[in-house]
Amino acid sequence: xxxxxxxxxxxxxxxxxxxxxxxxxxxxxxxxxxxxxxxxxxxxxxxxxxxxxxxxxxxxxxxxxxxxxxxxxxxxxxxxxxxxxxxxxxxxxxxxxxxxxxxxxxxxxxxxxxxxxxxxxxxxxxxxxxxxxxxxxxxxxxxxxxxxxxxxxxxxxxxxxxxxxxxxxxxxxxxxxxxxxxxxxxxxxxxxxxxxxxxxxxxxxxxxxxxxxxxxxxxxxxxxxxxxxxxxxxxxxxxxxxxxxxxxxxxxxxxxxxxxxxxxxxxxxxxxxxxxxxxxxxxxxxxxxxxxxxxxxxxxxxxxxx
Ligand SMILES: C[S@@+](CC[C@H](N)C(=O)[O-])C[C@H]1O[C@@H](n2cnc3c(N)ncnc32)[C@H](O)[C@@H]1O
Numbered sequence: 454x455x456x457x458x459x460x461x462x463x464x465x466x467x468x469x470x471x472x473x474x475x476x477x478x479x480x481x482x483x484x485x486x487x488x489x490x491x492x493x494x495x496x497x498x499x500x501x502x503x504x505x506x507x508x509x510x511x512x513x514x515x516x517x518x519x520x521x522x523x524x525x526x527x528x529x530x531x532x533x534x535x536x537x538x539x540x541x542x543x544x545x546x547x548x549x550x551x552x553x554x555x556x557x558x559x560x561x562x563x564x565x566x567x568x569x570x571x572x573x574x575x576x577x578x579x580x581x582x583x584x585x586x587x588x589x590x591x592x593x594x595x596x597x598x599x600x601x602x603x604x605x606x607x608x609x610x611x612x613x614x615x616x617x618x619x620x621x622x623x624x625x626x627x628x629x630x631x632x633x634x635x636x637x638x639x640x641x642x643x644x645x646x647x648x649x650x651x652x653x654x655x656x657x658x659x660x661x662x663x664x665x666x667x668x669x670x671x672x673x674x675x676x677x678x679x680x681x682x683x684x685x686x687x688x689x690x691x692x693x694x695x696x697x698x699x700x701x702x703x704x705x706x707x708x709x710x711x712x713x714x715x716x717x718x719x720x721x722x723x724x725x726x727x728x729x730x731x732x733x734x735x736x737x738x739x740x741x742x743x744x745x746x747x748x749x750x751x752x753x754x755x756x757x758x759x
Pocket of ligand 1: 464468469470471472473494495496497498499500513514515516649650651652667668669682683687
């Protein structure tokens with residue numbers, strides 16, 4: 454089935470650096486007739502859930518909590534997941550605007566929900582951070598922390614504690630419906646989610662297979678990039694891995710930025726001379742002047758070996 458831009462599905466996690474908005478530029482640049490597909494650094498899996506492949510689709514990321522959540526969502530029925538989510542919302546007295554509107558929470562808009570949810574959210578976060586074990590229940594707590602958290606961000610401190618403050622949204626009808634669609638999609642496509650560092654994951658691809666890589670960008674910042682998560686060492690290791698695929702005749706595409714806020718990635722620029730650079734327009738279809746200004750000097754690219 455040919456996917457048009459209107460039916461691209463958004464991840465159930467609002468991922469920093471997520472590629473949802475760029476899908477309409479990235480996916481048409483992918484090879485046609487992909488056999489097996491790997492979404493390396495899958496994050497929210499925005500790419501994996503929208504790719505057509507004849508063989509297996511696999512997402513790899515080192516963020517354990519995210520991969521655990523996706524595997525739990527794959528394993529359970531939507532009804533079962535919804536029951537647990539509703540139980541947690543009730544137990545922690547979190548807002549439910551889809552049922553009660555904003556008036557019950559003494560606020561007129563979503564902005565006011567932060568004040569209402571703050572204490573309960575912090576209790577939920579505390580309980581999550583001191584969980585006795587990882588299990589499907591806590592995977593859904595993690596999901597709810599993301600839904601009710603500030604800007605729906607994901608960030609863990611050095612101790613591995615989730616440390617995002619409360620946000621202004623809740624588990625409303627739109628969020629619920631997106632979760633259901635996302636769950637259906639990962640089941641339909643039977644996406645295999647693997648928790649691993651890219652250097653340790655077994656990447657066994659052959660001609661006809663395709664790998665998409667969306668690593669943290671060396672010259673920009675993101676929450677998953679804090680604590681020296683991505684340095685020149687990781688950058689060079691990844692470029693070697695991609696060279697290795699090229700030697701085997703496996704097609705790949707790498708998302709990245711060549712320039713960003715006055716910085717340039719010279720390692721990447723030199724390496725990319727051997728491949729094809731497809732320039733993307735980050736502001737495509739966006740009329741927001743502030744966003745345009747912010748990303749004016751960012752060269753967003755998709756580097757391919759085909
Ligand atoms: C730009 S985000 C990916 C966003 C994703 N493409 C999407 O659309 O949702 C980069 C991801 O790389 C992961 N990551 C960082 N270092 C990694 C490593 N060494 N091995 C595997 N994954 C890593 C982060 O956890 C993060 O999820």
